Amino acid sequence: MQSVIEGERSTGAVAQGSAGRTASLRRIATETSTTPAHGLKARREDEFNTERHVYEPHKVGLPPLRSYFRELWKRREFAYEMARTDMRAQHLDTTFGRLWLLLNPLLLAGVYFILVDILRRGKHVQPHYLEHLVLEIFAYYYVSGAIRAGARTVVGGGKLVLNTAFPRLLLPLSSVLEHFLRFLPTLVIYGIIHVAAGLPVGPHLLLVIPLVILLTAIAAGLSMFVSALQVYFRDLTQFLPYMLRLWLYLSPVLWTVSQIDKRGLHFLVWINPIGPPLVALSDLVIDGYVPAASLFAASAGWAVLLGLIGSIFFMSRERDFAVRL
């Protein structure tokens, strides 16, 4: 077999030594009569109107980050379109679909309210417990929904992942965006309940915005992490609902901080990524005061940590996806 190549090399214009930077290419170089040096110069001049891509081995397992995120940002329309298309596929653009979008979390809140009511035998120590429950359920389902759907995105990306070059982080991120778009109308529903219950309305409620951003970052970090993990462990999506259910019970959704404080379980808030932002949300919206700075700091800490872990893990494994699907 080797002889064929050798034969090739011995024929052709080996004399064009400068053309033979890549050994097996000499025959092509002969065909192009001008010297390659000229070609190189012309290419440089041409660089203004053509895109130039260089693909090299990833150093320390990560792609070159600047160009990666530049490409990612360039394709933000894809994430938006993907989120909208997905919602359309679930018929969420129809009247009944929208209604379901609002009804579903409300029904969930109703179910949990009755459950807690039965467990407590009707004794609610907490004023405005129902409003707390609705608000926290909405926020929790935003995060868990984004993670649950995000887990499937890479494996579900199938041929797109196999045949198109694009930053794969777009896949879990578009699912986070989709759940954000689904979360917004539930905030309106909560707003109506909030006003109807006579809870305080004021400029302090603007602090909801940074809290939602932090929750989004936490959801994105975990979503990126599980979507990459799903490529290696395809049964992850089967375990995930149980883990998320457990997470719900461990989060200050069905209970409030004052209840666990009595039992000395306050640490539960800090070791749970969504603990601090959910407590802050309840303090701010239900109780109407600006939450402690430590809650914001802890939320931001979790958001940065999970965002970094999720994205670095994802990007370092990304190269592998095309041969694993």
Added chain:
Amino acid sequence: MLSASETRTQTAIKVENVSLTYKAPLERRPTLKGRLSRKEAGFRLIEAVKNVSFEVHKGTVMGVMGANGAGKSTLMRMISGILPPQEGRIEVLGRVSTLLALGVGFNRDLTGRENVVLGGLAAGLSREQMLAKYDEIVEFAELEDFMDVPMRAYSSGMYGRLGFAVAVTMEPDILVIDEALSVGDARFRRKSFDKMRDLCTEERTIVIVSHSLGAIKDLADEAIWLDKGDLKMCGQVDEVVDAYAEFLGVEQEDATSKEDV
């Protein structure tokens, strides 16, 4: 403006000493349960591409040949930027449009239209660019009545037609076509072959992977021959095709694939 001969001296794709080895899991479906219940996960090391170097000049049509598993698709994925190489360096000048083994249609629950638009956006095109070309794509694929139907309902020929239509319509600087010449029925095959020939006569860089030696001889100027990840031969299309045909003849006494257009 550069003259045709000057354009050809510019390198469009430069592949330098590129290698890629990957671990293919032996499990049918990798699971956590499987990993925990077995002591070690089985892997097979696949040396898909071994130290391959070649250049494709601007405006050249390059044919890529080789048996199944020769590393053709892996090499095309690397040129398209889907798989970064493990060793070596690939430089590509221009926007690449890839048509790898029936490209679009990643989500069977979405309609043809949604798949086309999303595929284009993922490839880095803008929505305006996609919409401008949309009608042309649909017309070429002859799928006017099926664009708003979930792709689940498509036949495999329709998948292929849509994929081919997207790739050839987007007017890329470099077109990478992987075994897509044989999609659809005989008439559509004729049509895509004609389209390919049109594209090949333009000053456009094209890389065609095909098992049809006749098609490669007809369309390509130059060719490379891969065998088990090694670059066996690289040069003028006639010489490489003849050598490859001879090799096939020696190896399996069967040159029927030569007449396979």
